[in-house]
Every structure is written in C-alpha cells, then in structure tokens.
Amino acid sequence: xxxxxxxLPVLGLxxxxxxxxxxxxxxxxxxxxxxxxxxxxxGFTVRTDDYPNFRAGWYCNIGGPFNSKADAKSQTKRxxxxxxKYSC
Numbered sequence: 001x002x003x004x005x006x007x008l009p010v011l012g013l014x015x016x017x018x019x020x021x022x023x024x025x026x027x028x029x030x031x032x033x034x035x036x037x038x039x040x041x042x043g044f045t046v047r048t049d050d051y052p053n054f055r056a057g058w059y060c061n062i063g064g065p066f067n068s069k070a071d072a073k074s075q076t077k078r079x080x081x082x083x084x085k086y087s088c
Contacts, residue, residue, distance in 0.1 A: 024065045024087075025065060025087065025088035026064055026065025026066055026067060026072075026086070026087070026088075027064060027065060027066045027067070027068060027069045027071065027072035027084055027085070027086050028051075028062045028063065028064035028065055028066070028072060028084065028085050028086070028087060029043065029062060029063040029064055029066065029072040029073070029075035029076045029082065029084060030060055030061075030062050030076070030082060030083050030084065030085055031043055031060070031061040031062065031063065031076065031079050031081075031082050032060065032061045032079070032081060033048075033058045033059065033060040033061075034058065034059055034060075035057065035058060035059070036059065037059050038059075039059050039060060039061045040061070041061035041079070042061060042063065043061045043062050043063040044061065044062065044063075045059055045060070045061055045062075046059070046060055046062055047059060048060055051087045052087050052088060053085065053086060053087045053088070054085060054087060063075050065087070069084055069086070072084040
C-alpha cells in the first residue's frame with residue numbers, strides 16, 4: 001500500500017519534490033538515485049538523509065512503504081537498477 005506523499009519546494013530549483021514521511025516503516029521500491037535533486041523515474045523523490053538505513057547524500061525516486069518485501073520487489077521489476085530497501 002502506498003502512502004500519500006507531501007510536496008516540498010526544492011530550494012533554488014523552482015520546482016517541487018514529493019516526500020513520504022521519514023518515520024514510515026516498511027519496504028521501499030528504489031527506482032533510481034542521483035547525487036542531484038533531479039531524478040527521473042516513477043514514484044516520488046526523497047532525500048536519503050531522511051530515511052534510516054538509506055545511504056545519506058542521495059536523492060532517490062522511491063515507492064512505498066510497502067508491507068512486504070515481495071510487494072516492493074514487484075514494483076521494481078521493470079527497472080534494471082531497481083531494488084528494495086527496508087527503513088524504519
């Protein structure tokens with residue numbers, strides 16, 4: 001089940017990114033990551049600094065949180081670099 005994302009302004013870029021609550025526990029489908037805030041892909045863009053168990057310093061397009069690893073994995077199948085990460 002996907003939780004509703006919040007829209008946040010990206011400073012200096014004149015655009016918005018979506019962010020899930022950092023305290024939401026579960027499995028996340030990671031679609032793409034970049035060191036810059038401009039990440040193309042499905043889902044919503046988050047700063048990894050805000051998610052425990054994610055490597056800090058990245059922006060990633062993610063989906064979730066999902067209740068199971070299998071549910072999150074099913075969302076990454078069409079992305080060659082897609083993977084699943086748990087955060088709580």
